[in-house]
Amino acid sequence: MSYLENADISFSYPWKTFLYPYFESTVHRVIDNAPKDRVCVAYFYETKYDAPVDLLDFCKQRTKTYGRAVYPGAFNVSPLVAKCEDPKMAEDPGVSQVVKQLDKACKEAGFFYVKGHGIPESLINDVKNITQKFFDLPYEEKIKIKLTPATGYRGYQRIGENITKGIPDMHEAIDVGLAHFPSRANSFCQCFVVFFLSFGRQQCYKEIQEGMYGALGKTMEGCNQWPLNPPNFRALMEEYVNLCTDLSRKIMRGIALALGGSPFEFEGVRAGDAFWVLRIIGYPGLSGAKDQKKPENNIGCGAHTDYGLLTLVNQDDDITALEVRNMSGEWISAPPIPGTFVCNIGDMLKIYSNGLYESTLHRVVNSSPKYRVCVAYFYETNFDAAVEPLDICKQRTGETKQFGRAVYGEHLVSKVTTNFVM
Ligand SMILES: O=C(O)CCC(=O)C(=O)O
Numbered sequence: 001m002s003y004l005e006n007a008d009i010s011f012s013y014p015w016k017t018f019l020y021p022y023f024e025s026t027v028h029r030v031i032d033n034a035p036k037d038r039v040c041v042a043y044f045y046e047t048k049y050d051a052p053v054d055l056l057d058f059c060k061q062r063t064k065t066y067g068r069a070v071y072p073g074a075f076n077v078s079p080l081v082a083k084c085e086d087p088k089m090a091e092d093p094g095v096s097q098v099v100k101q102l103d104k105a106c107k108e109a110g111f112f113y114v115k116g117h118g119i120p121e122s123l124i125n126d127v128k129n130i131t132q133k134f135f136d137l138p139y140e141e142k143i144k145i146k147l148t149p150a151t152g153y154r155g156y157q158r159i160g161e162n163i164t165k166g167i168p169d170m171h172e173a174i175d176v177g178l179a180h181f182p183s184r185a186n187s188f189c190q191c192f193v194v195f196f197l198s199f200g201r202q203q204c205y206k207e208i209q210e211g212m213y214g215a216l217g218k219t220m221e222g223c224n225q226w227p228l229n230p231p232n233f234r235a236l237m238e239e240y241v242n243l244c245t246d247l248s249r250k251i252m253r254g255i256a257l258a259l260g261g262s263p264f265e266f267e268g269v270r271a272g273d274a275f276w277v278l279r280i281i282g283y284p285g286l287s288g289a290k291d292q293k294k295p296e297n298n299i300g301c302g303a304h305t306d307y308g309l310l311t312l313v314n315q316d317d318d319i320t321a322l323e324v325r326n327m328s329g330e331w332i333s334a335p336p337i338p339g340t341f342v343c344n345i346g347d348m349l350k351i352y353s354n355g356l357y358e359s360t361l362h363r364v365v366n367s368s369p370k371y372r373v374c375v376a377y378f379y380e381t382n383f384d385a386a387v388e389p390l391d392i393c394k395q396r397t398g399e400t401k402q403f404g405r406a407v408y409g410e411h412l413v414s415k416v417t418t419n420f421v422m
């Protein structure tokens with residue numbers, strides 16, 4: 001029996017008291033303002049000098065269950081979707097059940113799956129299929145809609161253009177590789193040669209007209225660059241974005257209730273005119289060759305948190321590549337569950353919730369030999385929203401404000417301008 005089993009562990013906020021590390025080495029300092037001298041003798045009891053220190057196995061087991069990673073299973077949000085225009089939705093037993101699950105999932109994991117969301121599965125699949133068709137095109141075709149600062153950071157990025165924390169998300173050698181991948185089958189062969197994970201994506205944002213947000217919006221001003229080929233790419237993606245926007249607003253109403261607010265907490269000046277981002281991503285797979293040494297940097301998308309409120313991830317059904325970091329620093333897979341969206345919370349919700357909900361670190365490693373596509377939709381606050389902890393969340397977290405005020409547009413621009421090398 002683990003000696004922690006009978007411990008007095010409170011499964012409520014603050015999560016730090018029960019998630020790994022169970023015991024935290026707390027930052028402290030000494031300020032000696034007294035007129036008298038103060039003496040102190042501190043004795044430090046340590047490990048053996050040469051002890052290799054690693055996570056204890058029994059802690060690992062517990063943090064796998066409770067560590068911040070992926071909430072198990074998929075929960076059905078259909079009662080919320082059905083009732084979310086009703087101001088009294090919270091009184092509905094179905095809605096209140098969803099709200100409870102949202103609260104638990106956001107507090108304990110930050111990543112969760114939703115089903116019963118109402119977006120037709122056929123559209124979800126069409127979006128992935130057309131994405132695959134776009135990435136199958138020759139490089140010369142794709143580069144016609146190249147992303148540059150002059151296009152408001154909208155368009156197609158070739159491999160290596162995206163940088164996470166200073167590291168390109170793929171090997172440089174891939175550059176040529178992806179450029180000449182004409183088909184899924186060929187991309188497998190090309191990968192065999194370059195034996196590496198690579199990544200290219202098309203980036204779209206809610207459009208910002210000139211002067212709309214003054215200096216704040218300048219960097220992001222521009223029209224989306226839609227490819228003409230495949231022909232119905234734009235229409236399909238726009239239909240998809242509209243449905244994702246609706247769904248996200250509905251889920252955010254549930255999250256607002258979960259935080260103890262009115263269902264419309266994230267509307268008006270906060271997210272009544274929500275900004276959105278769509279990332280249409282392709283990750284060529286590894287060769288799968290048994291004798292090949294895995295390159296050191298095989299990260300399709302480096303560890304990051306998302307920037308806004310809520311992300312809806314539509315990933316290929318047969319490849320597990322998305323990984324979420326739990327509190328013990330382990331990467332836990334978020335495998336695809338057909339018919340669901342993987343949802344995760346972003347930095348702005350972390351601030352609004354005063355840290356009650358965390359924007360969890362995640363990354364993408366496609367170790368499969370197959371090309372993987374993913375279309376990630378990001379639901380954000382209003383572009384110019386000044387975001388700070390909500391009073392209801394401060395009350396729940398001991399009144400102390402954990403975060404200062406952030407302006408979403410500034411946060412996005414700072415990320416975008418450091419994420420791309422041109
Ligand atoms: O490819 C994925 O599953 C997720 C991508 C992602 O995390 C992102 O673009 O922010």
Ligand SMILES: [Fe+2]
Pocket residue numbers: 304305306362
């Ligand atoms: Fe992400």
